[in-house]
Amino acid sequence: MRKLTKTIPLILIATMIAVVNVSGSYADIILDTAYPVEKQSTRVRVVADDGSPVPNAAVSVTYRPGSAVPAVFDVGRTAADGNCEWTPREAGIVTISAAWVDATGSEQITTVNASVKYSPTPVTGIVIMIVAGIVLIGGAFDRISRLLRTPESG
């Protein structure tokens, strides 16, 4: 068994969803590619609900969100067509945020998550996966097979 709760931050997420839905989403962040690739440039578009571009929105990306080592980097501001270029620094699940001041003068923020693909395939990760698999799964089955070969009860 394991640590079960620490529920509070999660319920805050629920609240955020509630708030967004209550007020109505003001704008969306749209990526050119569903799965951007690390170190390869892609286009981020910020568009309002009516489909019009949102210019001058400050776009930032949080790498490793929700981890002990999140890192936030500014991407830049959207041009008049609502676009800006983004080159992902690293792979993983990221949170892209856009902040701007609307016509009424109030600040708006919208976010979206994206999965950034590895390029090239991360060798270190695969090595760790294999080693951990051999130690944990391989180790367990090796001990089970040895134990079952011995004439012991229990």
Add this chain to the structure above:
Amino acid sequence: MSQQSFSRGQWKSRVGFILAASGSAIGLGNIVFFAANAYKFGGGAFYLPYLFALFVFGIPVMILEFGLGNFTGRAFPESLHRIAGRKGEFVGWWANLNAGFITMYYITILSWVVGMLFGAFGALWRDSIPVPAFGMAEGDLANPYAYFFHMLSTWKPIFYVALVWIFNVVIVRRGAETIESATKVFVPLMWIFMILLIIRGVTLENGIQGVYLLFTPNFEVMKDPAVWQGAFAQTFFSLSLGFGIMTAYASYLPKKSDLTSNSIITSLLDSGFAYIAGLAVFSILFAFAIVPQASTIGMMFFILPQGIGEMPGNSVIVFGVVFFALLLLAGLTSSVSLVEALVSSMRDKFGWSRKRTIAIAAVIGFAGSAIFALPQVVNPGLEDDGTLGLTLLDLFDHWAFSYGLLIIGFCECILVGWVLGADKVRLHLNSNSAIKLGAWFDVLIKYVIPLALLVVLGYSVWGEIRDGLYGSAFTENYSEGFSVLRFAPRLALAYWLIICSVAALLLARRGSFAKAD
């Protein structure tokens, strides 16, 4: 006091024992929490402190608990009584009572799993449902959050709690015999369900990239002591140590069992299951760009269902049902071990019939679990835990899990290492084990592990001092009529400490133990 005799029973086969012990260790958290914790602490980099902690900390304590149960042939309180008299027994009962709190809310969580399992056949996958108790119309709160909080705000979970307690009673009714029969079906099914989820996960578009994400290391985080603290605590919690479960289970083994191998197998199966679960979890999360959260409840009820909800067509229902059925099986194999640890301790002490002991445990347990399922909405805005039951669960989990288990681990190392002598247990273990433990085992039990536990506990206590008592930060948002809950963090701590300590004291002072046949 009673000197009645009773039959303790025995495992019918070592495969049955291994399945039962691994089933106990593999719980809800293995499926979702380990991978999320690894992500939090640097992905692949977390495996280094985790494997270190597993081998120098988790497996030795597992060996110790198995050794203790088999050496004495009794459950935790009597095992410790034989080492250190009434003081030892006090620790044993304290552990059982602390585990009693955990059993109660663990079964409540399982009752929510049952509710979500029903939802997985349909309602859970709608975009949203109204949550009137929280004042939310349809669309205000998206699913799976809406379904979950709507369920929590009704009395249905009390019915599910009763259902889960009935499952537990049926499974433990004849002790090792019926537990073994159930786990022989449940544990292989868990592995099959998990493999199905892995296959689905990695075959999703770019699902394999999620696997890379889980294992690719970020060594930057290794400098943070919290990572090492997290790895040590993770190992301890993961292996069901400090509950008295493994001692109770090992007491049903024949004296000539290879306990060291059994301990290693149980530990590796537990960690191995968490490892393969990570493959499924991360492939699904990456495919749908969902950020993991280091929380079992959050991952089980919100994050993973959100990912499954994105799957195409009818596979949503299929994999949703598989996921919650997997959680239910994993939870049941753990909860029966918790119930059995309590039942075996009470029978050792009082010599009651199994039927009577189970009935008493189930009635008290059901009442406690029902409290954690109370549906009153204490926080309509959901800034905090939402319902009364969930708020209480959150608080008691913090103390019973984060502190209780580690305190017991520390005490058992001191009692075995210093009072009995770690070498005596080691000699008993070595007499029938293929792997012979060296004097290093004594050093680990006497010095290294207690010190590590003290450091982890000290780090946690420092956190309470620095940030305020756990829960005190979310006391300002209670709705009218529940403002008394602002005292809940202190009351929960006091209640947990007083109940465990006073009841353990009374039990330890009361008479001798019954004789087993």
